[in-house]
Amino acid sequence: MSIKMPMTSSSASVMESPSPAVRNTRFERDPAPSAVSARAWSLGSTLTKILGLSVFAFLLFGPLANLVLWSFAERWYAPFKLPVSYGTRYWEVVFRPTGDAMSSLMTSVGIASLTVLVALAVSVPAGYALARLRLPWRTALMILFLLPQAFPSVAIYINVARVFYSLGLTGTITGVVLVHAAHGLVYSVWISAAAFAAVDKDLELAARNIGASPLRTFFTITLPLAAPGIMASAIFVFLESLDEFTGTFFVGVPQVTTLPLLLYNASMGGNYQIASITALILLVPSILFMLVIERFLRADVLSKVGQ
Amino acid sequence: MARPSFFGLLLIAPALTMIGALFLYPLGYSLAAAFTEPGGSLSLMHFQKAYELYSTDILFTLFIVIVSTILVALFSVAIAGILTLGETPWLVGALRQLYRWPLFIPFIVAAQCMRTFLAKNGLMNNALVALGVMEPIQATSFLDWRGIIITFVWKQVPFVTLMLAGAMASIDPATIEAGRNLGASRLRVLIELVLPQVAQTLLVGLVLSFVTMLSVLSVPMMVAGSQPTMLTVDMAFRINSYGDYATANALGVISYMIAGTVAWIYLRHNVKREAQA
Numbered sequence: 001m002s003i004k005m006p007m008t009s010s011s012a013s014v015m016e017s018p019s020p021a022v023r024n025t026r027f028e029r030d031p032a033p034s035a036v037s038a039r040a041w042s043l044g045s046t047l048t049k050i051l052g053l054s055v056f057a058f059l060l061f062g063p064l065a066n067l068v069l070w071s072f073a074e075r076w077y078a079p080f081k082l083p084v085s086y087g088t089r090y091w092e093v094v095f096r097p098t099g100d101a102m103s104s105l106m107t108s109v110g111i112a113s114l115t116v117l118v119a120l121a122v123s124v125p126a127g128y129a130l131a132r133l134r135l136p137w138r139t140a141l142m143i144l145f146l147l148p149q150a151f152p153s154v155a156i157y158i159n160v161a162r163v164f165y166s167l168g169l170t171g172t173i174t175g176v177v178l179v180h181a182a183h184g185l186v187y188s189v190w191i192s193a194a195a196f197a198a199v200d201k202d203l204e205l206a207a208r209n210i211g212a213s214p215l216r217t218f219f220t221i222t223l224p225l226a227a228p229g230i231m232a233s234a235i236f237v238f239l240e241s242l243d244e245f246t247g248t249f250f251v252g253v254p255q256v257t258t259l260p261l262l263l264y265n266a267s268m269g270g271n272y273q274i275a276s277i278t279a280l281i282l283l284v285p286s287i288l289f290m291l292v293i294e295r296f297l298r299a300d301v302l303s304k305v306g307q
Numbered sequence: 308m309a310r311p312s313f314f315g316l317l318l319i320a321p322a323l324t325m326i327g328a329l330f331l332y333p334l335g336y337s338l339a340a341a342f343t344e345p346g347g348s349l350s351l352m353h354f355q356k357a358y359e360l361y362s363t364d365i366l367f368t369l370f371i372v373i374v375s376t377i378l379v380a381l382f383s384v385a386i387a388g389i390l391t392l393g394e395t396p397w398l399v400g401a402l403r404q405l406y407r408w409p410l411f412i413p414f415i416v417a418a419q420c421m422r423t424f425l426a427k428n429g430l431m432n433n434a435l436v437a438l439g440v441m442e443p444i445q446a447t448s449f450l451d452w453r454g455i456i457i458t459f460v461w462k463q464v465p466f467v468t469l470m471l472a473g474a475m476a477s478i479d480p481a482t483i484e485a486g487r488n489l490g491a492s493r494l495r496v497l498i499e500l501v502l503p504q505v506a507q508t509l510l511v512g513l514v515l516s517f518v519t520m521l522s523v524l525s526v527p528m529m530v531a532g533s534q535p536t537m538l539t540v541d542m543a544f545r546i547n548s549y550g551d552y553a554t555a556n557a558l559g560v561i562s563y564m565i566a567g568t569v570a571w572i573y574l575r576h577n578v579k580r581e582a583q584a
Contacts, residue, residue, distance in 0.1 A: 049398050053405075058434065060405055063420035063461070066430040070423055081433040126322035133315030141319065148330045150515060152522045152566050154539045155559025158546050159333035159340070182329035189322060243413035246524045249543070260415045260525075267419055267529055276423070279416040286411040 064283075070276035090273035094281075101278060104262040111176055111258060112241040118181040119188040119237045124230065127192025128222075145189045148182055153246055161250040171255035179247040184237035191236065194304035195229025196222065229301045232293075239289055243282060341556040353557035360554070365561060367535040368521070371452060372565075375459040376517050380509065382464045387471035388497040392483065410465040414458075418529040421458045425449035425530075454530040455537070459520045467512035474508035475501055507580070514573045518566045538562050 070076070071090065073083030094101040129135060130142065148156070160179060161170055169175035199222050207217040245260040252258065257265075259282055267275035344350040358365075386406050393399040409417065424430050427448040435441040449457065478501065486496040502509070527537040538558050545555035 046395075049395060053398060053401055056402070057405060059461070060408055062430050062434070063417070063424040064408075066424040067416075067420050069430070079428075081428075081437065122322040122325055125318035129312075129315040129318035133312040133318070135312065135315050135319065141323070144326055145322070148326065150518050150566075151330075152518065152539075152559065152562035154522060154524055154542050155337050155556060155562060156330060156333050158542060158552065158555055158559070159336040160329060161546075162552065163333060163336065178325075178329060182325055185322060185325065239411065243415070245413070245415045246522070246539075249524065250546075260413065263415055263419060264525065264529070267422060272423060275419050279419045282413055282416050286413065286416075287408070290407060290411050 067276045067279055067283075070272045071280055073273065090277060094274060094277045100257070100262060101259075101274070101281075104257050104259050104278075105281065107173075107256060108242055108258040108260075111173060111180065111256075112238045114173070114177045115180040115184060115241040116234050116237050118177060119184050120192075120230065120234060122181075123185060123188035123192050123233070124223075126189050127194075127230075128196050128218075130189070130193040131196035142190070142193075145186045149186045153183075154250075157247050157250040160247075164251055170251055171253065173256060176248055176252045176256050176258075179251050180241040180244050181237075183244065183247060184240045187236035187240065188233045190305055191233035191301070192226070192230050194301050195226040195233070197304045198229065198301045199225045232301075235289060239285055242285060337556045337559050340552050341560045353553040354560075357554050357557040357561065361538070361541050361558060363535045364538055364541050367452070368537045368562075369565065371455050371459070371527075371537060372517055372520050375456050375463070375520055376513055378456065378460045379463045379467055379516055380513055382460065383467035383471050383512070384497070384502065384509070386464070386468045387475050388493075388501065390468075390472045391475040391501065392493045392497060394493075406468055407465045409462055410469065412462065414462060414523050415525040415529070417458050417462045418526045421454055421461070421530050422450065425454045425457065451531050455527055458526050458530055459523075463516040463520065467509070467516060470508050470512045471505055474505040478504045507577075510573060510576060514569055517569050521562055521566055 069083060072086045072088065074085045074087040074089055076083040093099060096102065130138065135141060157179070164170045164175045169178070203221055203225070204217050207221045208214070212220070242258075243260060244258075245264065248256065248258050248261055249264075252261065259278055263275050263278040263282070266272075266278060341353055342349055342351070344352060386402065390399055390403055390406075393402075425448070426432075427446055431449070432441070432446040436443050436446065482500055482504075483496055486500045487493070491499070522539065524539040524543060527540050528543075538561065542555045542558050545551040545558070
């Protein structure tokens with residue numbers, strides 16, 4: 001704080017001067033070195049930046065590259081730095097219609113779709129209530145939905161599995177869907193609430209004024225306007241369910257084998273090709289989502305998340 | 308409008324029921340299992356057993372999660388700092404495109420990547436040998452505590468950087484310009500001008516990362532096999548091998564307490580900040 005005060009007063013004078021002048025003063029500050037050493041310095045600095053960026057890119061993509069290599073490696077053993085022979089044999093094994101991988105993919109997508117339905121069915125009303133209606137302890141309620149995510153979850157899941165066992169829900173799709181939905185609820189509730197809060201109230205009032213019932217106003221005005229945000233929350237929940245490992249590990253075994261569980265079993269069994277191909281299948285939606293997320297979550301909705 | 312809406316409560320009831328049944332009830336169940344003896348009376352005997360068997364793993368877990376959080380903080384401040392204060396457009400542009408790739412990659416996929424990348428004959432050692440940085444004989448496997456930390460940092464840095472870069476972009480650029488014009492280096496501007504203004508965001512990101520890393524089961528299981536290991540693996544082991552819910556739940560309560568301590572530090576900082584404002 002002590003540094004910021006004098007800065008703020010000087011920043012006012014900087015703001016008044018046009019920006020080229022700002023640039024000039026910064027250049028004058030440096031003592032003018034000879035042209036040769038300046039060029040060497042700038043070349044050295046560019047080389048350092050390129051080197052730094054390359055190391056960063058290697059650390060970032062190296063692990064992913066290794067995954068791709070393994071998925072196409074038919075034989076790869078110790079002294080060889082790269083696979084001994086390449087091929088798509090394991091891809092054929094994975095994508096064989098009767099294989100474990102295809103049935104796991106079906107199970108995973110089915111569970112994720114059901115999870116989205118369950119989560120949206122409870123979160124759209126909850127999100128509307130949190131955004132538009134008067135609720136006691138609203139902040140506490142919002143935090144309650146966050147807790148399953150921001151809590152050491154293993155200890156919760158072992159007890160969920162114990163309770164489910166007595167109800168006959170362990171090893172069933174229903175059990176896994178319930179666990180995934182509770183885990184994803186923070187996204188669906190928080191983002192739906194933000195989406196409803198971003199809808200212009202005047203439009204609803206206009207609809208009511210010309211005689212629409214509250215229910216009709218909700219279904220023809222509010223819900224369509226909030227739909228992109230709700231769509232984004234559905235994608236979040238879908239991905240969260242597709243990638244979920246811990247909950248399925250305790251509640252789903254041994255009957256329900258989702259892709260993450262198949263990956264885990266293959267990897268622990270030493271079958272790196274199957275594990276790598278499964279990992280790549282899981283990677284596709286995650287990376288697509290990273291690239292398109294900004295289109296679904298508009299800034300006006302994003303700014304209201306968690307409020 | 309002054310009194311709470313009954314209709315609102317009705318709308319939110321199904322969601323609350325779900326949290327109650329699938330989170331609060333199991334939470335109570337785990338506390339009950341951890342604190343009661345077979346006879347039904349209150350006792351700390353399960354904690355004693357958990358401590359005798361797993362004290363090394365408790366320290367190991369704390370070590371891994373604390374070191375990872377510190378590294379995540381350093382890397383994300385560095386990357387967000389370059390994104391905000393960098394003066395080389397191509398470097399900033401490239402870094403902005405690159406850094407967030409691991410953001411939505413699941414932990415289990417990250418674990419499988421690292422399991423091959425960090426192995427003795429993995430791509431990392433092979434690349435270092437091929438570049439002449441290292442002799443083949445020096446190659447060692449990183450698949451132990453180092454592997455867990457590397458995986459956590461790889462996965463969590465993009466998340467914290469995304470939050471930090473957003474917060475840094477929204478601070479008044481005049482303060483940065485002023486600092487630079489007064490002759491402060493970019494590093495000094497970052498540490499003394501920018502960081503204090505985004506400390507709150509950094510703290511939220513780090514607290515969320517800390518708890519996430521504390522809860523992950525797949526990474527310690529797949530990246531580092533043997534002892535010592537993290538508490539999540541111990542809990543799974545107690546259940547799957549012995550059906551020993553009491554000790555597993557005692558370990559669970561210990562992990563709640565670790566997470567609770569961090570949440571408490573965060574809340575205390577928040578209260579202090581509000582008192583100052």
